[in-house]
Amino acid sequence: xxxxxxxxxxxxxxxxxxxxxxCAQDMNHEYMSWxxxxxxxxxxLIHYSVGAGITDQGEVPNGYNVSRSTxxxxxxxxxxxxxxxxxVYFCASSYxxxxxxxxxxxxxxxxxxx
Amino acid sequence: xxxxxxxxxxLSVQEGDNSIINCAYSNSASDYFIWYKQESGKGPQFIxxxxxxxxxxxxxxxxxxxxxxxxxxxxxxxxxxxxDSAVYxxxxxxxxxxxxxFGAGTTVTVRA
Numbered sequence: 001x002x003x004x005x006x007x008x009x010x011x012x013x014x015x016x017x018x019x020x021x022x023c024a025q026d027m028n029h030e031y032m033s034w035x036x037x038x039x040x041x042x043x044x045l046i047h048y049s050v051g052a053g054i055t056d057q058g059e060v061p062n063g064y065n066v067s068r069s070t071x072x073x074x075x076x077x078x079x080x081x082x083x084x085x086x087x088v089y090f091c092a093s094s095y096x097x098x099x100x101x102x103x104x105x106x107x108x109x110x111x112x113x114x
Numbered sequence: 115x116x117x118x119x120x121x122x123x124x125l126s127v128q129e130g131d132n133s134i135i136n137c138a139y140s141n142s143a144s145d146y147f148i149w150y151k152q153e154s155g156k157g158p159q160f161i162x163x164x165x166x167x168x169x170x171x172x173x174x175x176x177x178x179x180x181x182x183x184x185x186x187x188x189x190x191x192x193x194x195x196x197x198d199s200a201v202y203x204x205x206x207x208x209x210x211x212x213x214x215x216f217g218a219g220t221t222v223t224v225r226a
Contacts, residue, residue: 004157031212033213033214035216040123040219041218041219042203042216042217042218042219043158043203043216044216045213045214045215048212048213050212058213059215090157090158092157092214094212094214096209096212100146100163100165101146101148101163101207101209101212101214102160103148103160103214105157105158105159106157107156107157108155108156108157
């Protein structure tokens, strides 16, 4: 049982390049989300999905796209990378049961845009 | 033990002492709260959670207190150990939309 798997772990992009950060979970969780974490700060929500085919914007969605074609996968696309997108990106999935929520986070993707 | 009345970004604690980390949350609609521990180079790890219909919950060496009147959350760690050195985040969620919002973290350093 792998939990939440993020790839790649590290990536360097040039300004203007595009790329996709992959996130997969094997826990059959309905809810998935992407966060970014900048130095010395908490995690900020980029986009989230409450189920396959449904996505919505979080706190900092500009410059990112997502899709959710399956329950398992929730890729994050950077359309035209900018230095301001240098950050550590975390994907999370969650269940909801009886008023409790079980969030599981991936180990992160460290992205540098030069 | 050592405690922080208001949120401070760092906390230094002697090994064996108790630690108290404070957090203020912002959304009155939040009904579920979680404390996470994040070690260097890793994702957040679940420590303990509490629902808004409770004011205290205990785990192994940890206790979370919730004061909804002043929108304040605290995490108490008993007998702090070197392995407790990490950044600790509180997070709030409304069960209406699943969105988890994080507070500013507190870096805990345990002195030997």
